Amino acid sequence: RLFVDGKHPSCDSSFFGRREFSFTLENDIYLRYMSFRDASEFEATVCEKRPQKIDIGAVYSVDPAKRLAYANVSNDRVFAPVEKELVFDVDMTDYDDIRNCCSGADICLKCWPLMTIAIKVVDSTLREDFGFDHILWVYSGRRGVHCWVCDARARKLTNEQRASIADYFRVYKGNENNNRKVSLPTHLHPFLARTYSQFLSRYFDEEILIKQSLLHPQENADKVLKLLSGEGMSMQYMSSVYSELPVQLEEKKRNNTLLPDKINRQRWADLQRKLMQKRGIQRELVFTYTYPRLDLEVTKKMNHLLKAPFCIHPKTGRVCVPIDPADCDNFDPTTVPTLPEVLVFRLKHVNSSFSSVSSCSMI
């Protein structure tokens, strides 16, 4: 059983009643425009309907469940979204073209740093550039993270303003028909410059290069080279980077497992030397492999519904737990509690509530 404490410390007692929720039931039945008078009505309905997934939408001008009563007022949209948190969705599948360890719905500790970077960049920018303070980060349960900005100022943003914030963050422009993913001007906007020096280049050197083994073996390295091949640099020129790598036979003998790390570092250093004249390209490379890739459509519209925090992900059973952005380096998605674990915990420690747990059957 799960639910969000939707009580918002606002003077407006109708606020909760005008919030849209959606339930996804078994057999993929989808119920939209649900709303509840208060937390206990919400709890009762959840227990009754046992949704597999609960999404949170906007706060509307009237209770969503009663919207049809207003449907006759012509032309003007009496039923319209009034407030909604500013939200962001980062999904690991958007990084598939640069992940060497997993793809699709899988994640592991080698690619999770990409999410860490996303959290740090987006969080710091929302605070420093946009002045927001009340920011909640949540693990999405499987392969990404969600961000909820709850400041009053954020809740009142129009769709156009949300779109402008999403575009402010937008750097990556690749799609299936175009290899050239990142294209930056020579001189960066302070936000991008700060992002690069504070986060991207550090995480690239210390995490991504090594964990993704970007430059070793050859087939990984070739993927990187391919990105560079449009820049007036032939493949032969680029692969000459490797012939410069000194063969260190003693290393090989000493400790085999360290060798790939060393090779990656060495190659990256060589590559940087080669790209010296074209520093912009080196930077673009780092951006390509680290910069956050947001699902812009989620952010742009007020009426977009997003999974509620503390839900159980229907496919993994994991609880959508919050992530502390200040400590997100230590977040491990593989150890997030699952529903069975939570229930066992409750059984052990909260005996008196056992009956209420079992009356709302497992979701």
Place this chain on the structure above:
Amino acid sequence: MAFRSIGAGGRAEDGGEDSRGGGAGAGKLSFYEAAPDEEISLEDFEEYALDRLRVLKEIEEARSRGKKMEEMDPLVSDLWRKHMGSDSSKKDVISHFILRLAYCRTEDLRRWFLGIESVLFRHRFRCEMPAAQQKLMDDCNLPYKAMTSAEIEAVKENLESVARSTNQVSNSKMYYKVPFEDVPELVSGRKVYLRRGEAFVPREQLSFLVVGQFRSRLSKALVLTNRKWISFIAGEEKDRLAPMVEALSTRYLGPDYTQPKSSNEIALQDLDQLAKASFPLCMRSLFFQLRDDHHLRHGGRQQLGLFLKLEDALAFWRAEFSRKVGVEKFDKEYAYNVRHNYGKEGKRTDYTPYSCVKLIMSTPGVGDHHGCPYRHFSEDKLRASLGGLGLNSRQVSSALEKTRSQHYQLACAEVFEAVHGCSSDGINHPNQYFEQSRALLQQPKVKQMCSFSFNDTVEFFSQEEPASGGENNNNDANEEKTTLMIS
């Protein structure tokens, strides 16, 4: 007729000369805060409105051709002079308020009017003298504070950084502190320095601030006007003004692609052939991607689905998708979306197929194939695709050049011409490309000619299929015509 009762949109009538813009001189720009208090004839009523509509329409056309800001400024000035005259304050204000009536009635109309009037305002503002600009700002009580030199000094480096990153010279001494909500275009393009929610806007980009204000005021006014129109006017003016006002908005709209014309409905079995012959590149590549992969992501499904408007769309999508994901999964996860697009679920809106501008502005990401190919494909990929359409290298180069200078729709028009042997009427919409293509290809036994531009007297004429196999040199009367024929 008097405007006073309907136009003001809620704000108290000032009635003063200045606020109406009748004061200082020709073409004085205003925020249209106060409705005009004039009597005009019904003929003028219509003429003023139509003239303004012409200006707005031509602005839209120019924008869709990708004209830049600097090019638009003189263009707008010329258009204004041409259609509105040089002593135009009265006409300006009156025509604006008439069009408010015409365009307040639905959300789509409001959105269009708001957008295009904002563009018009922006360029007129930019062409004003600095003193007039400042006065406009002051008059309208824009709530923005100028920054003190100490404040500017504290963030000087960052301000310069932003200017450099957008290739602008930063010798501005004046900066304004503005909430970021009020300058979405600057935020979008990372053209401004932000700190804790405040944007530091230099004088040169003042127009964004002012236009933003204009936009939000007009937006509110339109909603109020609509309410008044419904409750007050529609009854009283039902037979006099209402028909004219309603006609004004539909007159602007070009072909309406919301309702598919029955003659254009596409049959499933003809799809492949049609795709090869008549689809624009954007839809063609999506279509064949779907055929190859039996799958498309959401953006691609939207774009192609709305374009096709098939009679039995559900069958089409099911047939394709079920090959990859199976019928059950299709019915569970995708069928809802297809029906939604056709207005059979949820909001029950019959969505309009996307126009070129919308495709150009879309943002395909990893795994996506949609958007406008002239914008979103890499040059190599575009070259290969155009080659696949049968263009020769000269035609391909010509189209590529247009894309390099960001004239995506012109590139598409070039390709249309190369494929069909005849130029188009301009491409603003994929369905328009398709219709024009069908129109050309469905001329059964008539060989059509495109008229030469260098000789105005050449007539458009048709030629029967010659019984003698095309040799006409035995007929003197025909000789002149034959030498002009395109083979």
